[in-house]
Amino acid sequence: MKTYQISRGGSRIAYDSKGKGFPLVFLHGFCEDRTMWEGFASDLSKEYRLICIDLPGFGASGGSMEDTIEEMADDVQAVLEAHSLKECILIGHSMGGYVGLAFAEKYGKMLKGLGLFHSHPFEDEADKKKTRAKSAEFIKERGAALFVRHIIPNLFAEQFRKANKPLLKKLISNAEKMASDAVVSATYAMMNRKDRAHILASLDCPALFIIG
Secondary structure (H helix, E strand, O other): OEEEEEEEOOEEEEEEEEOOOOEEEEEOOOOOOHHHHHHHHHHHOOOOEEEEEOOOOOOOOOOOOOOOHHHHHHHHHHHHHHOOOOOEEEEEEOHHHHHHHHHHHHHHHHEEEEEEEOOOOOOOOHHHHHHHHHHHHHHHHHOHHHHHHHHOHHHOOHHHHHHOHHHHHHHHHHHHOOOHHHHHHHHHHHHOOOOOHHHHHOOOOOEEEEOO
16 A cells, blocks of 8 residues: 555644545544554455545544544545545444544535444443543553553454454554554543434445444
8 A cells, every 4th residue: 555644734644545446445443543454455455446544643643632533534534635536435443433424424425335343323321431531541640552451452252362362462562652642532532422323324325334
């Protein structure tokens, strides 16, 4: 893939692009970056144009403590605008799915399909918001590296963890390099996002759920 950078509002947005054809936009999840899609790239880029974006504060993209899910959706639109792209299919993993739904709300006419990969349209319930707030305070006090060492293994079933130790080691190693401020900002962005079930229900394009 070829890596690009653009600027929006003084912040850097980094993304990869590969292939030709109809654009597929991929958005990573919390404490991930655009490299998580590398395993999909070779096959899909034979038929489609793949655009894999680093969301604010992750990978090579800049960020701030004021980033919101809605502003992340604006970043996605800015990348598409930079290449004069008027439509796309968007697939978001976890937090990336929240961004995809915000994109659907603001730029729905550009969407020809929306994929939610281990994601959903609902806002956090009260208990989940408390958990996120505690996580943010933990990261502020003790740093993101210790936090991700704990949460990433818990995202997978025990059998998978045992069979894929090199993969987990790579995911943790990548996440440990992320700035604590960026992880805190993303935690608050998810905690404060609004419910978008009505957006999903009124989509004018196909929606795909991938949930395991």
